[in-house]
Amino acid sequence: AQRVTQPEKLLSVFKGAPVELKCNYSYSGSPELFWYVQYSRQRLQLLLRHISRESIKGFTADLNKGETSFHLKKPFAQEEDSAMYYCALSPLLDTGRRALTFGSGTRLQVQP
Amino acid sequence: DTGVSQDPRHKITKRGQNVTFRCDPISEHNRLYWYRQTLGQGPEFLTYFQNEAQLEKSRLLSDRFSAERPKGSFSTLEIQRTEQGDSAMYLCASSPEEAGAGNEQFFGPGTRLTVL
Numbered sequence: 694a695q696r697v698t699q700p701e702k703l704l705s706v707f708k709g710a711p712v713e714l715k716c717n718y719s720y721s722g723s724p725e726l727f728w729y730v731q732y733s734r735q736r737l738q739l740l741l742r743h744i745s746r747e748s749i750k751g752f753t754a755d756l757n758k759g760e761t762s763f764h765l766k767k768p769f770a771q772e773e774d775s776a777m778y779y780c781a782l783s784p785l786l787d788t789g790r791r792a793l794t795f796g797s798g799t800r801l802q803v804q805p
Numbered sequence: 806d807t808g809v810s811q812d813p814r815h816k817i818t819k820r821g822q823n824v825t826f827r828c829d830p831i832s833e834h835n836r837l838y839w840y841r842q843t844l845g846q847g848p849e850f851l852t853y854f855q856n857e858a859q860l861e862k863s864r865l866l867s868d869r870f871s872a873e874r875p876k877g878s879f880s881t882l883e884i885q886r887t888e889q890g891d892s893a894m895y896l897c898a899s900s901p902e903e904a905g906a907g908n909e910q911f912f913g914p915g916t917r918l919t920v921l
Contacts, residue, residue: 697847725908736808737848737896737912744907779847783908791836791900791908792861795847 695720697782699796706770707804714765714799716754716780725783726756726763727793732776740765740778750774770803777801807831809913811897817919818887825883826916830899837880838910839872840896841865848896854880855902887920894918 696719706712718724728740741749743756743763754765763780780796810829818824830837835856840848851870853861856877866872869887874880884891894917898910 702845727909729912736914739909739911742907742909781847785908790861791838791853792850792863793838793840793848793908793910794850797845797847 695724695782695784695794697780697794697796699778699780699799701799702797703800703802705802705804708772709769712765712767712770712774712801712803714778714780714801716763716765716796718761718763718780718782720761720782720784722784722787725786726754727781727783728752728754728763728765729779729781729795730776731779737779770801772803772805775801775803809897809899809911811895811913811916813916814914815917815919817921819921820887820889822887823883823885824887824918825881826895826897826918828880828882828897828913830879830897831901831911834899834901834911835877836900836902837874838898838900839880839882840898842894842896842915843892851882884918887918889920892918892920 698717726743730740731737752767779798781793812827837854839851842848852872854874869885872882894915896915897913900910
């Protein structure tokens with residue numbers, strides 16, 4: 694069975710501080726990993742995915758298959774980064790199945 | 806707005822009543838998904854359509870739940886004999902069929918169901 698764990702429900706940092714949102718997964722194959730973000734009163738939207746290996750809004754995430762982790766990082770947090778962040782896994786790459794498995798989310802609060 | 810749309814945005818019903826939600830995907834997307842999200846949790850997968858074919862169903866989708874996508878465009882999710890445990894946000898998502906697109910899914914605003 695596949696599982697995504699986000700151990701922190703809330704992460705509070707000051708503006709300009711580094712941010713790391715943790716995500717660990719359990720899956721035996723080759724997953725596709727995503728970070729989705731939900732800003733206040735907005736819909737869930739994709740932030741980034743590991744196969745594109747890009748940086749969005751200053752955020753990066755590296756898939757570590759040895760540690761089964763996909764932590765989200767940003768060197769200098771901004772107040773507008775305050776939101777709910779969800780890590781998600783897809784088994785698509787090796788099973789063809791498309792259901793996303795989400796973690797329970799981490800709320801990031803960036804204080805001024 | 807050319808994103809995924811859902812109707813209604815809010816629904817309050819009494820236990821035992823039937824409810825139906827509608828999802829309109831992004832027009833060029835042939836894949837459509839339903840998820841359920843309860844307070845403090847991430848979305849949980851319910852079912853997935855490719856065009857009009859329902860290809861995946863979660864064990865969460867009990868026999869009181871049924872989803873359809875008859876013409877491969879919009880989809881409906883019906884819950885019969887609602888229970889208080891059905892209270893949740895019901896999310897719809899869609900994705901395109903493109904080589905190399907991976908499994909990026911675009912989400913709608915959700916329908917919040919409250920069962921009294």
